[in-house]
Amino acid sequence: MELVVTVTNFNYTEDLKNNRSDTYRDFEEHFQKEIRKIYGNIPGYEGVKIISLKPGSIVVEHQVIFTLRGSSNNTETEEITKRLVESLKETEATQGTCQHNSSILCLTVSDNPIVKNLTAGASLQEICWQRAPSKYQEFYYALTIQGIIHCITNCTPNTPITMDCHHGQCHVTQDGPKCFCQDEALYWYTGDNCSGRVSKLATGLGLVATVLLIICIVLAALLVRNHWRKYMLSDPQSYTDGNWYKDKNSSWHSPDGFLYRNMWADSTIADPQPQLGWMETNVWRRPPRQPTIPHHYAMGEETLHNFKPSLELVDTSSPMKISRPKLITQL
Incomplete structure (x- = not known):
């Protein structure tokens, strides 16, 4: 009417x-x-x-x-x-x-x-289409609020059909309502309609901090390993609680530059029982065989250096017999 x-x-x-x-x-x-x-x-x-x-x-x-x-x-x-x-x-x-x-x-x-x-x-919808700008009619809808007809779009705020653009702004284009994200130079948007905003600056700082932390951990591990290696090289007896000669098939460098090799560390007395010599008078006994002495090498040459013999297995009670000395006069 x-x-x-x-x-x-x-x-x-x-x-x-x-x-x-x-x-x-x-x-x-x-x-x-x-x-x-x-x-x-x-x-x-x-x-x-x-x-x-x-x-x-x-x-x-x-x-x-x-x-x-x-x-x-x-x-x-x-x-x-x-x-x-x-x-x-x-x-x-x-x-x-x-x-x-x-x-x-x-x-x-x-x-x-x-x-x-x-x-x-015409219907209310057709009325809105008649009043809408050219090429945008299909995106307008009629909404009656308190007896007033409103022609709205999905970009109209505070309506039941309002599009939520989160951190962006809604604009009606010829392809329909779209969200345009703000500050794309400073943020990434991982979700739809400008949602899931991630700061590029914060991500960069976090990545740098992570890399620095990894580098610190690696350097600390290398430092501890180097310190432990120096400690072991300076005190080779710590491998075997002081009995370095018992460390089988092992080698190490001494502080003065020698290479120690303990190839027969587990060698024990070959003949633990006392053996009689060529005289069966029990006057003289051959002492037990001593453990093989570990050798060390300097610059690839086999030399004996700072050897300290162990006399713990020597039988000091065995009598020894030697020939009487003779005096020879030289004319």
Whole structure:
């Protein structure tokens, strides 16, 4: 249904000729809010759409949108038409002096404000498509809030269909609503719609710290290993708790540059029982065989160096017999 009213407390300006100007949009929003107070108590009311604005204060021709409760019939159409006109007349009669009050609509209503009676018209969705910019119509949707029709997109904030762009901003493109991430020079975005933001600076510092930690651990391990090796080379007896000669098939360097090799460390006394010599008089016994002496080599040559014999296995009680010395006189 289309009706016409005159708003007398607003002046028609050139900006109202352009339905995309800020002045036009401000007036349209104000008109929709105030007219809802007049039409909003009628069942099925959805909102209004301004068709044209003309001078004479401001003559507003507008379309009132209703959702019928049942199939369209003459009785329901007549009832809605009657109530619309009555609401306008009541508002005009109760306004009093409102010429200087810009917060409300100061209306003047003709005897018959109806331009076109209730007819089936475009849906709210089609109305939004008609008003949307070219090539973007399919991304606009109709949403009625408190009797005001809003044409929204997925980028419109605070609506049930608002796209969550997390750390970015939503813009409607010809391919549809998209999230554009901010500060891509400083952050990586691992998720969809600019989610999962990771700082490039923090990642770089963490990587450097990790590399430095690994280097410190490796250097510490090498330092401990080097210290342990020096300790073992300076004290070879620590391998075998002082009995270095028992360390089988081992070799090490002495501090003075000799190479020690203990090839027969486990050699024991070959003949632990005392053996008789060629004389069976028990006058003389051959001492037990001593363990093989470890050798050390200097510069590849086999030499004996700083050998300290062990006399623990020598039988000092065995008698020894030697020949009587003879005196030879030389003439």
